[in-house]
Amino acid sequence: MGITKPIVIEKETAVVDGVDISGAWNRMFEQRVIWDYDLRHMEKVTALEGGESLGWCYQCAKCIAVCPVDIVGDYGPRKIFRKLQTGMDLLESSDLWLCTTCMNCLRVCPKEVNMVEIMPAAREQAILDGKAIPDELQKAFDNISKYGNPQGESARKRADWVKDAGVPVNILPTTKKPVDVLWYVGSYPSYHGRGKDAAKAMARILAALGIDFGILAHEEKEDGDSVRLAGEKGLFEMLAEENIKVFNKYRFKKLVVTGPHEYNAFKHEYPKLGGEYDVLHYTQFLAGHLEQLKPLLRKRVSARVTFHDPCYLGRHNGEYVAPRNLLKAIPGIDVVEMFRCKENGYCCGGGGGGMWLDSFSRDFTSERLSERRVREAVEVGADILAVCCPYEVSRFEDAVKSTGHDGKLVVRDILELIDDSMRM
């Protein structure tokens, strides 16, 4: 590495086409400084399948303005590119784990530098090379691999929430009945206290609409999309194969999911492994039944509500309308938008494995992404922060407490708000 020429070169006397450009006027006419970088670390990433596009960066910095991690820290593809040029080994760096694969940088990048592919590829390589990975992430991988869910709960308890749903729920492994809708519930709605509230609400809404639906109960396993994005591709493939085998045992017309990550997995990743389904996120499915739903929404939910777009429903899959249509159909709700919304929605920090990296990320950010988002909801005067991703209820409820907004802002899944409005 080195400077081969002085930075400024001026010819004392120069006349070009009759114009005197002597001295300072002819700066730049000579070749400028050329740096020779040691590209070993860069090439380690760009040589990976999926990592190529990092090398296309031309340092325009558009990505930095929209990267949610940079807003609370020091991050983004441009900065990673520069650090790789100047000696950082991404596979050994904390930068490897901070990206949530939210896709906001790709949305604005003129060179299509794709962190959604670069990061999983680099993480996979780090895992294959036996590099240290954050403990909490390792724990989630172990739980998912052993128990089929990140919480490390028993598969037998997966449908325990059904007992308190207040409506009959068809357990397919028991009844083996063909159904119109196979509802993939997901791990957080099955096991997490607040997730279960949303699951019960969904069951009541489907029952009220007269939908013929069933669930897989103990036969359902984590979908694996976040595992894949966090670099454990092998575990993802194992989960996908097992889930596909279970789906193939039953007859159904539509697959409806509670979470955007499952939606992304079943829509884009499972088909590569032979599992093709007519899949809808629950907001899309219910928005498709809005005319039947409206007469059931009798109770006013008087509140100012702001909606957080999940990265994997919005930016990754283009759905911004269905959740808003559901909210607007609930009598009494006044929907207000946050400054960062829809295509430029802020990330809650849970994607791409971030759900299992909170303690790790804390050392590299001034506040959690979920805390920043809660502040944004408070700034627009919202009483309720509405969500439709099972990762978000717990993340935002914690953030409401840690930012001192307990009692001022409430976090509710859209399912809960619909269910509230259906109860007289």
Ligand code: SF4
């Ligand atoms: S927007 Fe794309 S090209 Fe511009 S700095 Fe970021 S990664 Fe590089």
Ligand code: SF4
């Ligand atoms: S995908 Fe999101 S978190 Fe990752 S670098 Fe891009 S903007 Fe930042």
